[in-house]
Amino acid sequence: MTAAGPPADEERLARAALTRVLEPGDTVGGRWLREHGPVEVLHRLRGEEPPPGVSARRWEGLRARAAEARPERDLAVARDVGARFVCPGDTEWPSPLDDLGDGRPVGLWVRGRPCLRIWALRSVAVVGSRACTEYGAHMAATLGAGLAERGWVVVSGGAYGVDGAAHRGALGAGGATVAVLACGVDRPYPRGHAQLFGRIAEQGLVVGELPPGDHPTPSRFIQRNRVIAALTRGTVVVEATYRSGALATARSAQELGRFAMGVPGPATSALSGGVHELLRGSGVLVTDAAEVVELVGDMGELAPERRGPVLPRDLLDPGAARVLAAVPARGRATARDLAVGGGTTEDDAVGRLYELQSMGFVERHGDSWQLTRQANPAVFPGGGES
Template structure:
């Protein structure tokens, strides 16, 4: 493997990411794999730079990965405008970094390192600007870019209710059945339920970790994350062996928001990282959705707050796809069940309404109370008898049990 010391620096080739071209729109431009020197430099930088550091991201954009890495090794001037304390801390980290060892560790896991410019790079991440990932460590056999093209994020509370877990699993399965990838963070609660629902339906799911792809967190999800590695994809900004921190969880959420077409929040309290994910998605121009819950539940209060503002209410996978999908991906119209009484003509309905709930009356009274001619009333009553709504008692008629509950209303109230 080529070392960075021996690799020639590119003159200007990586020192600029032209404003819009390298930040999302790639029409008419082929993806070109990063040169070996760039790949090594980016791999090294993932161990030195914290995820989401837009100041360092601006250095990377201006200098290119090789020049920035050499600068952090002390082999060149520090980046323009860099503070002494920050540079000193980064250089201290850089002293012990071996990108070759990290790449070898990823390969041993069956993984790889994906850089901007690679065919597999999800170009929607470029919308993060200077805060976009330096690169992504990936485990799994599928193509990340292809899966991300039709993907939805399902996020929510770690300490979710049974309702939240059920909804997340159902949404995950429903999206999988419709050919959509489900992206989440592999955490307890809603995240885990979303992954499990998708896997159960045989669908594609992506776990975005706040640690290295080999560092299982939470440990209680060892089996789940193993299944995702086999059937889906695990991605991380941090190199193998890196551990999660509170700030890394927060920055992980921006990747989930940018990677997908939209974010669904299933359950979230008023202070929840899931809300931050949804709001970041809205800032990036992605769809933001929420699943309502009981107004008495604190775990739904954050979702309800979103629904009062930027989020759209969704209650099924079909409604999610209708929002994020293509023209024609319409959810079926919601309606109640069609009952037998709904199919009666207006005259027959009036006759039923004229009959008392209890007891029998003669046809002439039914005709008078319904405003219907006696001959028509008699004919319709025999028709209603054949349909099982009424029965004849000598010269009188009465409702059969359940006739009013077959789709009508009871007089005196619903």
């Protein structure tokens, strides 16, 4: 669906007008655009004859919107706030959005200096509950900072809770972040995040399908999620209930062939229920930025191997480890008994026992040997290894 070249001024104006006429995710309108082009679609919507398959009620609504559309004014308002209009066919248009088919955006209003297409190539979505817990906010901010430090762009929806924490984490690390809004980029929602959106516009990008001044609605929030999923190489969900927009974003990511990831939480928390349901399906469990990058990054960008601390017993050679394992947890044993238990000769067992004694594992009592307090925490609680 990518255009052959940059759109002409007439096509750009038509697309700008259609962002005020067609709702985000309107696949019928998207089919019209694919079959007839934006100039012809706008012309028909301003005419008398409805396209086939459109109800009279919907036709009147579309005509009313088309009659009120003033793309030159919208483009001027956008310029005043440092925004621009990006169309399919522009060099800045992110081609991953074309995976949405007829549901791809008519165009995008973009506020900020960086190139959206370049940033989308190495981006990850971090989304989650608005009413998140302290744990959720901490994990989102940590993920945002960790991804930014690794050169990844953090994309989210700018909402309260997890979204805001992810944006702040990326900004705090001096990294790149993109807020995808369900309203005009000149009037960000929620208003309580006005200062945050200002920081994002200075350091990153604020993006939306709706023209300047347009307001959010419940359906627009839902449709916004598909843009977040399509724009990025994977979506991480941090806290979500069974019914949440964040889970819808993850499902959209899966449908588009992107990675869907989840950060686990307490099994008793309703805010983690949706995430755990995702993980029980085809979602991938992640706990930090390194694990996210291992999935969505290039070959060789591996997370560090996870393992517990190295214990003194781990450093023993196999022969010494077998003799030590033969020493009873309670009481004492002779070198001859330990040789049998360790599968070796008595002379070798004695040598091994003196080696173990020098390392603090065993102690000698006459002709017998027993474990030290350090080596036997089961008998002496509070001492030795755990």
